[in-house]
Every structure is written in C-alpha cells, then in structure tokens.
Amino acid sequence: MNQTAFVRACSIASLLLLVGCADASDIAWLERIEIDSGQAFQGPWRMNESQFLYVDDPSVAFGPDGETGVVWVDNAQRDVLFQMLEADGSKRFAEPVNVSRTPNVFSWLPRFVFGEEDDVFVLWQEIVFAGGSHGGEIFFARSEDGGASFSQPINLSNTTGGAGKGRLTQQIWSNGSLDLARRADGRLYAAWTEFYGALHLAWSDDGGTSFAEPVHVAGHFEVPTRGPALALGPDSEVWLAWTVGEDAAADIHVARSRDGGQSFDAPMIVDSGQAHADAPALAVGSDGILHLAFGENPPGFRGLPRIRYTRLSVGGDGFEPLRTLSNEDFGANYPALVAAADRSILVSWRQFPSPRSRPLGMGFALSTDGGERFSAPEVIPGSDDPALGFNGSLQGLLMAPLAMDDSGRVAVVNSTFLPGERSAIWLQKGRFKNQPE
Numbered sequence: 324m325n326q327t328a329f330v331r332a333c334s335i336a337s338l339l340l341l342v343g344c345a346d347a348s349d350i351a352w353l354e355r356i357e358i359d360s361g362q363a364f365q366g367p368w369r370m371n372e373s374q375f376l377y378v379d380d381p382s383v384a385f386g387p388d389g390e391t392g393v394v395w396v397d398n399a400q401r402d403v404l405f406q407m408l409e410a411d412g413s414k415r416f417a418e419p420v421n422v423s424r425t426p427n428v429f430s431w432l433p434r435f436v437f438g439e440e441d442d443v444f445v446l447w448q449e450i451v452f453a454g455g456s457h458g459g460e461i462f463f464a465r466s467e468d469g470g471a472s473f474s475q476p477i478n479l480s481n482t483t484g485g486a487g488k489g490r491l492t493q494q495i496w497s498n499g500s501l502d503l504a505r506r507a508d509g510r511l512y513a514a515w516t517e518f519y520g521a522l523h524l525a526w527s528d529d530g531g532t533s534f535a536e537p538v539h540v541a542g543h544f545e546v547p548t549r550g551p552a553l554a555l556g557p558d559s560e561v562w563l564a565w566t567v568g569e570d571a572a573a574d575i576h577v578a579r580s581r582d583g584g585q586s587f588d589a590p591m592i593v594d595s596g597q598a599h600a601d602a603p604a605l606a607v608g609s610d611g612i613l614h615l616a617f618g619e620n621p622p623g624f625r626g627l628p629r630i631r632y633t634r635l636s637v638g639g640d641g642f643e644p645l646r647t648l649s650n651e652d653f654g655a656n657y658p659a660l661v662a663a664a665d666r667s668i669l670v671s672w673r674q675f676p677s678p679r680s681r682p683l684g685m686g687f688a689l690s691t692d693g694g695e696r697f698s699a700p701e702v703i704p705g706s707d708d709p710a711l712g713f714n715g716s717l718q719g720l721l722m723a724p725l726a727m728d729d730s731g732r733v734a735v736v737n738s739t740f741l742p743g744e745r746s747a748i749w750l751q752k753g754r755f756k757n758q759p760e
Contacts (some may be wrong), residue, residue: 339403448487457485485518489549497719618656712741
C-alpha cells in the first residue's frame with residue numbers, strides 16, 4: 324500500500340472505529356549532526372592486536388533536562404566514548420569523554436541510561452580473553468557529573484563463557500548481546516548472554532556501585548540464548564525477551580518476573596512458524612501493555628527479512644496475532660522500540676536492499692494509539708545515502724539506536740562506513756509536529 328492509499332484507509336478506519344491513526348509525516352526530522360568520524364579500515368581478526376580503524380556502535384538516550392546523550396566506540400583507540408548535546412544541538416564537551424579507558428582491549432556495543440539529575444550509566448562488552456574459547460566480559464561504569472567523568476569500570480560477568488556474544492551457530496554469532504534498564508526507584512538491571520549459551524540478569528540498588536550476583540535465567544550450550552531485551556513494568560515487574568541459536572526456526576521467548584528479577588515465570592513463546600525470529604525489542608507502555616518487535620527471516624534464510632510486531636494486554640495470557648510493520652520491497656531486521664506516556668509507539672529497523680547485503684538506511688513506523696495501528700513504513704531521511712557507505716556495526720547489529728521522550732522528541736543514531744575512506748557517527752533528531760517547541 325502506498326502512502327496516499329494508507330492515509331485514505333486510515334481515515335476511513337478512524338471514522339468507523341473512533342480511534343486516531345498515525346502517519347509517518349507526524350514526525351518532522353531535522354538535519355543530521357555528525358558526532359564523530361574516523362578512518363574506514365578493518366584488517367584481519369588478530370584478537371586485540373587487530374587493526375580496526377573506524378568509529379562504530381552508537382546508542383542514544385534523552386537526558387532529564389532536554390539534552391541528548393550518545394555513546395559509541397572508537398575502534399582505533401579501542402574505547403567507549405560519550406558526548407552530551409544540549410537542547411540547542413551544541414556539544415557539551417570539547418572532546419568526547421572516555422568511558423572504558425582500556426586502550427589495549429576492544430570495547431564494543433555500549434548501552435546507557437540516564438538517572439536522576441547528573442547520573443549516567445553505561446554498559447558494554449569488553450573483549451577480554453579470560454581462558455575460554457571466546458573472549459568477552461560485561462563492564463559497567465557510572466558518571467555522577469553529567470558524563471564529564473566516569474567511575475572505574477567494573478566487570479559484571481567474570482566468566483570464561485564469552486559474555487556479550489549471541490550465538491546463532493558455532494561459526495556465526497553477534498556481539499552486543501546485552502541490555503540495560505533503570506527503574507524509577509533507581510534500581511538498575513543488566514542482562515547479557517554468553518557464547519556458551521547462558522542468559523544472565525544482575526541488578527544494583529546503590530546506583531551502580533555494586534551489583535548482586537547474576538541470576539541464570541535461561542540457556543545452555545545446546546540451546547544458546549541471544550539478543551536479550553529488558554522492559555520494566557509497574558512495581559517489581561521485569562520483562563525479559565530473547566531468541567535462541569542453533570535453531571533455523573527459532574522463536575522469541577518472553578518471561579516475566581514478579582519479584583524484581585529474582586525469579587521468572589515460564590517463558591511465553593511467540594511462534595513464527597518455520598521462520599527464524601531474532602533481535603527482540605521490548606517496551607511497556609504507560610497503559611501497562613507490553614509491546615514486542617523482532618526481525619523475522621524466511622525459512623532457510625532465503626529472501627528478505629521483515630519486522631514483526633505484537634503486544635500483550637495487561638492480564639492477558641497470550642500475545643496478539645503478529646503484524647508486519649516493514650516494507651515488503653526491502654529487507655528489514657534488528658528493530659528498536661520505544662514508548663511514550665501519550666501511548667505513542669515508535670519502531671525503527673535496519674533496511675537491507677538484498678538478503679546478503681550490508682544494511683543501508685533505517686526504516687520506521689509510528690503508532691499514536693498504543694499499537695492499535697501503525698503508519699506506513701518510511702525511511703528516516705538521509706539514512707540511506709549511499710555516498711556515506713553502509714550502516715550499522717561491523718561487530719553485530721544488536722544495538723540501541725532509538726530514543727523518544729514524553730515531550731514529543733525523537734532521536735536516532737547511526738554509524739556509516741565507506742570502505743577505505745571514512746566512517747562516522749550520526750545523530751538525527753525529530754519532533755512530533757503537534758508538540759510545542
């Protein structure tokens with residue numbers, strides 16, 4: 324369905340059902356801002372001696388006072404970097420702040436959240452070889468001065484299992500298999516998987532000074548977990564979604580904890596039939612509805628993947644039938660999903676011109692009625708510019724590139740790589756047109 328036909332159908336549906344319907348043009352996108360740039364060279368893998376000369380792996384979040392935070396990785400110096408942009412788009416720090424400070428060890432695919440006032444919390448994967456066949460540990464650091472400086476990083480995983488790796492097969496895996504969330508009362512949750520299969524959850528009640536011993540939620544070597552996603556409900560409710568490896572017809576698993584993460588109910592299975600479901604994204608809406616988006620590869624991985632969406636009502640015993648959000652003319656995978664207090668739901672994804680290509684462009688769809696209806700899919704303006712190179716991380720596409728707040732602001736971060744020429748980190752902000760400046 325083209326955009327004109329969608330709007331016409333949406334208007335008719337609105338009259339019949341007395342509900343609103345979103346249009347992608349409800350978001351006014353601004354000019355992209357370059358956050359950082361570097362070379363664009365990736366040599367052969369030689370562990371931490373590899374010559375990886377490029378910037379990559381960005382994540383974004385909105386701060387409490389209208390500012391926008393971005394974390395990313397400079398692989399040439401092997402560190403996680405942080406920058407804050409004020410509401411007017413100016414950079415707060417003259418130079419990016421080094422979060423990880425481990426120049427001899429690769430640091431990859433960070434996530435971060437803001438806390439109260441000047442708190443910033445960052446989680447990432449460090450390629451530490453601790454004796455297992457795959458290097459990987461999960462590290463955490465916090466800032467109490469708005470990102471101007473960060474605490475000494477602490478190792479949350481302490482494992483030989485290859486933490487941060489989401490295994491598809493013995494030969495194929497993705498880095499960045501981790502997530503971070505913060506409850507309004509201050510409790511922090513960190514989730515990650517290991518190459519050897521386990522999914523762990525740890526939490527902190529003292530602002531990240533220390534974490535409880537990780538809980539083993541699911542997974543083992545024969546059925547490895549992959550791509551965890553966290554969402555926090557009311558009271559002590561914690562939702563955790565993941566997919567599994569070593570299964571060409573993998574489904575999404577979604578489990579709920581009613582006691583703050585100490586234990587979980589048996590997971591619900593979101594069945595994609597013979598297709599392969601991957602990279603779940605979760606959010607709990609202001610009405611308590613749980614929203615889920617994920618990528619779905621056709622059986623045998625032949626053909627274009629697509630973005631699927633469903634939701635679980637409060638007190639419901641099963642998810643709604645799956646819906647497709649992405650455009651059938653392009654492949655789409657690795658979604659991000661965010662929810663706002665006005666029941667707006669925004670889903671973004673990586674766009675693939677062909678089944679085996681690198682991603683080029685980021686698509687999105689918007690709902691303004693809590694997921695009842697979504698806009699026709701659109702491409703974020705400029706994200707598919709081939710002159711910039713392909714998009715997305717070279718370490719894996721399990722990332723957190725999307726943010727939305729309750730004032731109608733939207734932000735997307737992207738990395739681009741033009742081989743042999745230039746890599747860059749980009750921030751693109753937007754605003755709902757019906758919201759005041």
